Each structure stands twice: as structure tokens, then as C-alpha cells.
Amino acid sequence: MDFDAVILAGGRSSRLGGSSKAGLLIGGQTLLERSLRAARGALTVVVVGPDPGTLPPGVLVCREEPPFAGPAAAIGAGLAALESHHARPDGPGRAPALTLVLACDMPGVDAAVGSLREAVGTGPAGDGVMAVSADGRRQPLVGFYGTAALQRSVAEAARRGALADASVFALLASLDVRGIRVAPGATDDVDTWDDAAALGVSGRIPGHQPDQRPGAPRLKPTLEANGEEPG
Template structure:
């Protein structure tokens, strides 16, 4: 299954006191690294958010304009970055038929992504596939969408001035998206310190200042070497 990937990592993390989610740790890797692992196999990957300066070679970095304009605007920025990348390639590569959209705050998302890829391989007739958790909650930020259909929705929303601060559900409203049940826990996300604690997500060792230690203690969360927790529909 050929696909590109847009990884959203630029949210405000307001319920974490502003501590950036992408740098939080899970099982020895950052949440951003976990998302990149979940997207392995993608022909091209765009990470939308502040450039951490540590992205693997070939991974694109971009930012929604204006910053913090929400997940729909972030998806649009990621698609634009992928399009520019293709245009700059002397081989004039076509767009992959599918685009994986993935938020970086779901450390176990790899299992959900594999399920979506398998489902798309069996039946790719819809405009895309969206993960559905065991409790029935839909998660549009673990989705495998037809690239042409997603680009069309982004273009139409942009023409209406309806990208900034729009939800992903609103962006996808005109698409025929198939809901796919995914393994239990694979879409659990990190919105709060309680979420982080439940998922075994921690602040990175050696963190300083207002980011990890102070914000964690201010919110009653365990500090370094202790566990935190996760959930939400923001870009990161």
C-alpha cells in the first residue's frame, strides 16, 4: 500500500501547561519518534509543528500559518509541503494514492495504522478510512485518506476561509470515510498529565525550566523517571 504521511506535532498542549507533547517519552522514544515509527513505510513524511532539529534525513518539516491554527490548517500545511517536495524532485513523482494523517500524541498508534493499511488493501473504494476505538470513539487524527479527496477538501475549505481553527471532522465532512475498528488502546492519546500517567508517558530526562519539571509539578504530575498520561483532537 503506497502512502505519504502528515504528522501533526504543533499543538499548544494547554492541558499540559504548555509542555510540548512531541518531546515527551514513551518506552525510550519521544512521542514524535513513536509517530514516525508508526508511519514507517510512507513514501514521504511531513511533520507539521516546530522543527525539533532532530528529524530523520528526508523527513519534511513545515508549520501551519498562522501557528496554532488548528488541525485542519496543519493538515493543509502538510499536504502543501508534500506537494512542494514532489515538485522539487527531478523525477516528478506523483502523489501517493493515500495520505496517513497522524497526531503525535498517541504512543501506541502503530497498531492502529497497521490495521488501517490492511483494511485499505482489502477495500479502497471509500475516500478514506478512520480509526474507531473499542469504545466507539472515532479518531480522525489516525486516518488513511485518499490523497486526491483530502486535497480537494482542503482546497474547498481554504476557498471558504474555513481552515483556521476548524476541526478535522469539519474538514472531512464531504468525504465518504469508512470507520475501521482498531486494537484496544491504540488511539489512546495524551491530553492531560493523568492521560500521560496511564500510558506510561514521562517527561524527558534532564529537562529544565518551565517545560517539563515545573509544569509537571504545577499540575500535580510525577516528575522525571515517574509516569504521567494521555487524550484529544489537537495537532500535537
């Protein structure tokens, strides 16, 4: 299965005190490294966000404009970078039919991507597939989308001046995307230090103590659960 990958790593991380989610650690790997592993097999990978430093050979880096313009704008920037890369004389040529979109703040995302790959391989997927958590909530920042269809949606939103600060659900609204149930916890994301502690992610602000009170808020596993989009 041929695909490119766009990994979103450019959010403000305001509830993490500005600490980059991409650089948080779990099991000796950064969250960005985990996302890159989940995207293994991609023809070309682009990381959208501040330059994270050393990356595997061939991985591209770009930035949404303006910075912090949200995940829809980041998807647009990633697609543009991939298109330019494929068009280069020394590039890989024509872009693949599918593009994997991933946020970099989900430690267990590898399992979700595996389920989506299986779904794509077993039959028609319309304009793509996205992860659906065990409790039924959709996560559009874990999905394989038709490259041409996604490019059209981005171009239309840009034409209307509706790309910056736009909802990813709005960006995908015109696409025929099938939801695929994934393993429990596969789309749990890190928005706060309490989330990080619950998921075994380290890199906390020195002296910070997660809220351990009974009934304290814990994971917000999908976008629809907390009304915001990582990346």
C-alpha cells in the same frame, strides 16, 4: 501500498503547561519518534509544527499558518509541503494515492495504523479509512485518506476562509470515509499530565504529582470524547 504521511506536532499543549507533546518520552522514545515509526514505509513524511531538531533523513518540516491555527490548517500545510516536494525536479514525482494523517500524541498508534493498513489492503476504501476506538468513537487524526480527495477538501475550506481553527470532522465531512475498529488503547492520547502518567509517558513538570484519587479523570481516548483535537 504507497502513501505519504502528515504528522501533526504543532499544538499549544496548554494542559501540559506548554511542554511539547512530540518530545514526551515512553520506552526510551519520544512520541514523535513513535509516530514516525508508525508511518514507516511512507514515500515522504512531513512533520507539521515547530522544528523538532534532528529527524531521519528525508523527513520534511513545515508549519501551519498562522501558527497554532489547528489541525485542519496543519493538514493543509502538510499537504502543500508534500505537493511541493513531489513537484521538485529531484523529487519523487507524482504523489501517491493515499496520505496517512497522524497526531503525535498517541503512544499506541502503531497498532491502529497497522489495522488501517490491513483494511486498505483488503478492499475498496472510498475516500479513506479512519480509526475507531474500541468503544466506538472515531479518531480522524489516525487515518489513511485519498490524497486528491483530501486536497480538494482543504482547497474548498481555504476558499471559504474556513480552514484555520476548523474541526477536522468538518474538513472531512464531504468525504466517504470508512471507520475501522482498532485495538483497545491504540488511540489513547496525551492531553494532560494525568493522561501521561496513566500511559507511562514521562517528561512531567518537576514536582508535578498526577491526581491519583479514586475516580479521578483518566484517559480521553478520542476527539469525540473530549471535544478537542490534538496536534
